[in-house]
Amino acid sequence: MFVFGHVGISIAIMHFLRSRVKNIDYRLLLLGSMLPDIIDKPLGLVVLKDILYSGRLVAHTLLFASLLTLLAFGRKSMKLKLLSVGIWLHLLFDMMFLYPRTLLWPGLGNFMPLDYHADFMAQLVSNPYVYVPEIVGFMFLLYVFFRHGLYRKANLLGFLRTGKLE
Numbered sequence: 001m002f003v004f005g006h007v008g009i010s011i012a013i014m015h016f017l018r019s020r021v022k023n024i025d026y027r028l029l030l031l032g033s034m035l036p037d038i039i040d041k042p043l044g045l046v047v048l049k050d051i052l053y054s055g056r057l058v059a060h061t062l063l064f065a066s067l068l069t070l071l072a073f074g075r076k077s078m079k080l081k082l083l084s085v086g087i088w089l090h091l092l093f094d095m096m097f098l099y100p101r102t103l104l105w106p107g108l109g110n111f112m113p114l115d116y117h118a119d120f121m122a123q124l125v126s127n128p129y130v131y132v133p134e135i136v137g138f139m140f141l142l143y144v145f146f147r148h149g150l151y152r153k154a155n156l157l158g159f160l161r162t163g164k165l166e
């Protein structure tokens, strides 16, 4: 899953739960939903390219998600909790359970080498497991954009300032 799938579907899930969860700052959920890739892609595909060519490293592990969740509950921080939710959803949508060596790192050895995203543009147009979530995520982002009037400057600035969708 790429950007629209991760961001759009994570926001959709929280949007449907909004009557049960108070003070949702969607900016943190959005950041969490992309954080594993924001950390691991530059790290594994650029910085450590010659050693560990993979876009899924430490931020795609249970260890990373669990430590952040423990920190969130330890500090009773709603912001960190939302960030953690985004990260857990990212691991789920990346189907990390199919990559146990990475998911359970360091328990089962080193990270799995890259065997996905080999040609992501080709996958984006040919693999329904890739393009369907992207379309669904994008459609939901459009829905939120129009439903909450984010095309109006004041609403958009309000959202960027508070992270709230009223």
Ligand SMILES: [Zn+2]
Pocket: 036, 037, 056, 060, 090, 094
């Ligand atoms: Zn990822």
